[in-house]
Amino acid sequence: MKLFTLYTSLFFLVSSIRGEDSILNSVNFATEVNTGTWLIKFYSPYCTYSKKLAPIWEQFSNDNGETLATKNIHIGELNCIEYGTLCEENKVDGYPTINLFHNGKYVEEYTGPRDAQALADYAASKVTLTNIVN
Numbered sequence: 001m002k003l004f005t006l007y008t009s010l011f012f013l014v015s016s017i018r019g020e021d022s023i024l025n026s027v028n029f030a031t032e033v034n035t036g037t038w039l040i041k042f043y044s045p046y047c048t049y050s051k052k053l054a055p056i057w058e059q060f061s062n063d064n065g066e067t068l069a070t071k072n073i074h075i076g077e078l079n080c081i082e083y084g085t086l087c088e089e090n091k092v093d094g095y096p097t098i099n100l101f102h103n104g105k106y107v108e109e110y111t112g113p114r115d116a117q118a119l120a121d122y123a124a125s126k127v128t129l130t131n132i133v134n
Contacts, residue, residue: 021075034104
């Protein structure tokens with residue numbers, strides 16, 4: 001059991017160092033998103049458009065997650081097939097949807113280009129939001 005706990009801890013440590021996004025669910029969503037600015041991808045693993053965005057989102061997250069986190073901007077994703085009610089509560093009516101939250105409150109939907117650089121530029125533009133509202 002101790003080995004499993006150690007392995008799990010190391011996995012999450014490595015994930016955070018690499019800048020990967022947070023996997024959100026009905027247990028941790030409110031707690032995590034309640035603090036800071038969050039760019040969250042709501043998706044369906046069965047949706048063609050969600051599948052197309054997945055490698056782009058991964059690249060965006062891996063390339064920018066660590067830097068953005070130092071500015072209190074976090075990247076997350078939520079599987080709407082598993083947590084449909086939570087997706088409905090957060091204004092998701094299609095997949096994938098990328099929403100911006102600040103301190104637990106919905107701010108806006110990202111409607112820009114679906115490429116890693118555009119996502120990075122958008123997230124970086126929200127540093128001002130984090131600095132002003134915090």
